[in-house]
Amino acid sequence: MKLDLDALRALIATHADTPGGLMPALHAVQAAIGHVPPEVVPLLADTFNLSRAEVHGVVTFYHHFRQTPPGLHQIEVCRAESCQAMGSDALEAHVEHKLGCKHHDKSADGRWSLEPVYCLGLCAMSPAIAIDGQPHARMTPEKFDRLVAALGDGAQ
Ligand code: FES
Structure with a gap:
């Protein structure tokens, strides 16, 4: 399945002005496509003025977030x-x-x-x-x- 990065960017942007918006943005991405793929890490980093390493650290810290698509x-x-x-x-x-x-x-x-x-x-x-x-x-x-x-x- 090809990722619609424009749609994900728009989804992430809805949380841009939320204090601590990274977590709700991560939940929104996973709710939308079932996981948080590596391709969205730069989008999240840009939106929340974080480094890619910081975003990756959050994604990998919480087991709730999947980095690959879930099973059926x-x-x-x-x-x-x-x-x-x-x-x-x-x-x-x-x-x-x-x-x-x-x-x-x-x-x-x-x-x-x-x-x-x-x-x-x-x-x-x-x-x-x-x-x-x-x-x-x-x-x-x-x-x-x-x-x-x-x-x-x-x-x-
Ligand atoms: S401990 Fe509450 S449902 Fe399992």
Whole structure:
């Protein structure tokens, strides 16, 4: 997919006069195209009067920001306290095995991105995950397998 740098420049410019506008601009870019590609770093640096190294430092500091396009489906597994107490470590291991990728990574076939999340607000129904932004509570490996199969994308 070819980047529309003019559109991204215009999007970033909407945050130019916002105090601390870099972070909202980064969120806006990722919301628009799914990641923060290296090509936008100079645009951000120019807009916020920062060096490219400073912008790159912010992008790489926060795991939330992806530098490459995400997978077709995005899976988030809650790693916060309540979910950990209810077995999210074992669930996470199952999810990683099922999808063939680790946290902050994408499966080789590009179908899945896996990210940690720290509380989905479903603590009373832990463990919780989200699939493409849709939260799912009381998750089990079997339930996860059914949800993934229902997407029809053929995870093994
Ligand atoms: S701790 Fe996992 S949903 Fe709150």
